[in-house]
Amino acid sequence: MSVTSSAPPCAVPQDVLSVSLGQGTMVQGPPADNSGSRFTPLVVLELASNTNPEAVAWLLSRIRDQQQDGGAELLVEQLGPGVDAQEKENPNMFLVGATWQRLLSGAEDVGLFKEFNDGSMRGFTCANKHDFKDYQGDGDSFLSMAECQYIIKHLLDTLRARQETHIPGHSEVKLYPGKSIIRRLQSKGILVQVFPLHDKEELKRLSFSWYRKVKLSLQPLDDIRHYYGEGQALYFGFLEYFTFALVPMALIGVPYYLFDWEDYDKYVVFAAFNLVWCTVILELWKRCSASLAYRWGTLSRKKAFEEPRPGFHGVLGFNPVTGREEPLYPHAKRLLRIYLVSLPFVLLCLYLSLYVMMIYFQMEGWALSIHDQEPSFWTGVLLFIPSIIYAVVIEVMNLIYRYAAEFLTEKPPAGVFISESPGPQSISSEYNHLVLRVLVFNFFNCFASLFYIAFVMQDMVLLRQSLATLLITSQILNQLMEAFLPYWLQRRRNKKMMRKVQQRRTLEDKELPLAEQVRLEADMSTYLGTFDDYLELFLLFGYVSLFSCVYPLAAVLVVLNNITEVYSDAFKMCRVFKRPFSDPAANIGVWQLAFEAMSVIAVVTNCSLIGMSPQVKAYFPDSESQLILWTVAIEHSQYLLRQVQDVQSQSARRGADQGLFQPILINLSLGSGCAAAFSHWSVQGCNGIPAQSHLGDMPTCLSWSWILHCPMSVLSGHTGLHRPPQESTGPHSNTTALRPPNEGRQDHGGRTQALCPQPG
Structure with missing residues (x-):
């Protein structure tokens, strides 16, 4: 009995039977190919x-x-x-x-x-x-x-x-x-x-059309989906779409950056463009995502209830939704763990992030004072050192918090202080809670200093410098950690394995034996999913949509980063990591809501920046209240437009867990009172007001509550909503502007130091 080479790559003749195996025994029989296996191993x-x-x-x-x-x-x-x-x-x-x-x-x-x-x-x-x-x-x-x-x-x-x-x-x-x-x-x-x-021949063809040949063309999304599945293809599709969506902003940003157009309301126009851009691109992506999902056959797939995730422990009880016996963890104990362990830890991390931010402002004031006393080329370079150090510290803190959030979400390792995992019951719920915790900390850690500089210090020169430094430094570090380090480690493993293979390989051999190929893939790093990739895009989207009006080159830098990201991610998928199992996703899931939450914050931020602009305030010389009302009205109109579009494209939301992020969107829409007070305080200006007055002023507290309170209600991952167990794909169904930058930095030194309170 033999298998001809014309058999399909994953097919096995019906008459091939498995033989009883014991420990240390091998199945004997005619091989399906030159690999020595009786069937095509998958x-x-x-x-x-x-x-x-x-x-x-x-x-x-x-x-x-x-x-x-x-x-x-x-x-x-x-x-x-x-x-x-x-x-x-x-x-x-x-x-x-x-x-x-x-x-x-x-x-x-x-x-x-x-x-x-x-x-x-x-x-x-x-x-x-x-x-x-x-x-x-x-x-x-x-x-x-x-x-x-x-x-x-x-x-x-x-x-x-x-x-x-x-x-x-x-x-x-x-x-x-x-x-x-x-x-x-x-x-x-x-x-x-x-x-x-891996399928070596198919992987070779995909690599050549994907990343091994540098060319200006679209990614082979259908081929990616065919080899890796819909989940991976949707990520690369979103990365490609995000890159093209940034091109208009990049084309507008280059002349704005190169030419001094202050007399033409430079920042106001760009902030107004941001208002429209951050809303439109997400709505268009939902339609594009739905089109891809329909073409790939995942849009209409029915959902099935998930079973408890591995590592979840609890008292065996009856699930009234599924009708099965499942380990259940008492709701009271779950809340106790959230409010006594998770929430205090997250608040402590946010405090440490705030403490580090204050140290950064002290370093910035120190560098600025040195430059003001003896201006030179080297003191000019010194002005960028605090921002670079702060950017590196931010990346390190984000990485540490990521591991801490996983520890609080998943089951602790053996030997740790608890022996059971009372976290989220299903895998998708666990993933969504992890996304929520990490996003809250990363948002505060990466953007809190920019909000402070923009709305408390109102130093647009420092804001531009900080934004550029944070953006460029984070991109360089991410490329090093995501591409070059895994590639170097994988080359070391490959060289070690090849030395072993050469000991028994003949000159006629051109491929690794099956056993060595399998063991080589087993030693490769495990692909952990698209979490870090989406998180990186989320932060880049925040840098572009929130404050890019003061640094128009931000979109250009993100476009260049995304182009290199496509090639580095493709290389990692094909050469560094094990092949992941296909994920039949219909959309980008909870990340769609995360990007929408960021766009809502961007709308409020850009409206406030426009209201702070001297050009806009000139239209309301006698009534600041009218300026505040107009600012809030624009923000509300943008949010209303978003809701109308959401109703029209409700089908594109299938598969996303809205329960976790819906409170954020609701709080952002209801937080216009904070935004109004924030705008009123911003209009007043802060020149001549002591630092202690600023930090104790009620509008300041309201503005910071606008930044912090919105995600705080779901900081612990508890939404107050009682929902049935999480779902996943399963059996099918037949359902088819701003104050212009100051002329010089000489007047910043004293004010910068005055507005930077001592840490702690």
């Missing part, structure tokens, strides 16, 4: 090296068992030894595949949408498989390798405990009837990792 499953052989045999039997017997009905074999016989390798690495008929039935189970013969997108069913486009009987090119791997992952995740009370050979690992076996093994450290294999 997924690798690695167990801990000290796993009891009885547990290994039990798990493999459950994977091979027929579906009607509670098994996954998949093909599995043990990975062969490596090239170095003396090396201590983990023997518990297994290759997983499936027959073609099992993949088709799995495609129906997961609700995969494919193109019908009439051009519409419909949920796939085995009964009507011949009515779908590109189905040719043998399945060639009908299911992509990414779809096959996603189906196998789904089938592994649906392995449920039956009558077993514990894992065989591991009596301490309890099992509950109907609960996921794979998630239980992951939470207990028995299952080390499950990852899909």
Whole structure:
């Protein structure tokens, strides 16, 4: 029995059967190709090296068992030894595949949408498989390798405990009837990792069309989606869209920056442009996202309730929504943990961020005083040193807080002070809470100093310098951390592996053996998702939309950064990280609401900056109240326009968890009283008022409450809304301006130092 080379990349002949495996045994049989495997391997499953052989045999039997017997009905074999016989390798690495008929039935189970013969997108069913486009009987090119791997992952995740009370050979690992076996093994450290294999030929073609050839063209989004799935393709689609959306602002910003157009209301015009830009681009993106999701068949996919995430522990109780027994954590204890642990920690981090900001202003005042006393080239360079140091400290604090937020959200490691994880119950809820915590801190840490400079100090020269330094420094550090460091580490691993391979490779060999390729991919870094990528874009969007009117080159710098980001992210996906499983997303999820929250803040900020402009105040020489009312009216009209557009494009919001970020949007709209007081205080000006008066003035408190209070109501991740468990994709359904910069900096030294209170 042999398999011809014309078989589809993820297909296996129906007559290929798996053989009973024991610890340390190999499946014998005719290979499907020159890799030595009896079938085309799609997924690798690695167990801990000290796993009891009885547990290994039990798990493999459950994977091979027929579906009607509670098994996954998949093909599995043990990975062969490596090239170095003396090396201590983990023997518990297994290759997983499936027959073609099992993949088709799995495609129906997961609700995969494919193109019908009439051009519409419909949920796939085995009964009507011949009515779908590109189905040719043998399945060639009908299911992509990414779809096959996603189906196998789904089938592994649906392995449920039956009558077993514990894992065989591991009596301490309890099992509950109907609960996921794979998630239980992951939470207990028995299952080390499950990852899909790369297709070397397809990856080579994708790399050449994506990043290996520098050219001015659109990204191959369909090819990215075909290889990595919809979630990754939507991220790169949003990155591309964001880059093109910045081009008009960049084209306008260059002449504004190069020519002195102060007499033409330079900053007012640019701030007004920001008002429209930050609102329009997000609404247009929702339509673009919905179009992509429909074309890829994820827009109409129905949702299914998620199971508790791995590592979530609680008393076994009855879930009235799903009708199943699940571990539940008491709501009172959850609130107690939020308000006594999470919230104080977040507030402490915000205080430390404020403390560091005050130190930065002290350093800025010190550098400015030196430059005012003896102006020279080197003292001019010294003016930028505090901003550079502050930018580096911001990046370090953001990184530290990220790990701390993950610690508070996920289950703590073994041996830490608590033994159970009372955080969010589902994986998507856990992710949304992590996004919320990190965004609140990053927003305050990155933008608080800019708000202070703009509205308290009203020093537009310092604001421009600080914005430029923060933006450029953060971009350089991100490129170093995200591209060059992983690339260097991966090259070290590759060289080490290649030295081992050369010991047994003949001159005729042109490719790595399957065993070495699998072990090489197993040692690669695990791709942690698009969280950090979206967070970086969120902060860049904030820099551009909030204060770019004082530094028009901000959009140009972000465009250049995004272009390099496309190539660096593509390189990491293809060369540095393991291949991730496909994520059938319909949109960018909770990040859409995060960007909308930032755009609301940008509208209020730019309206306030316009109201502070001397050119605008000249139109209201006798009544500051009218100026305040007009400023608030413009802000409200922008928010009303946004709500009307949201109603018209409600379908583009599917899949986003609005419960977490809706209070932010509501508080921002209701916070116009704070914005009005803020505008009134800004109109008064701050010249001649002592620093103590400023920091104790009520309008100042109101303005800071506008900055801080809005996200504070959801700081802990608790919204006060009672919602059913989080959902994820599942089975299908048939539902188809400003004060102009001062002429010199000589008068800033005393005022800057006066307005910078001592830290603490």
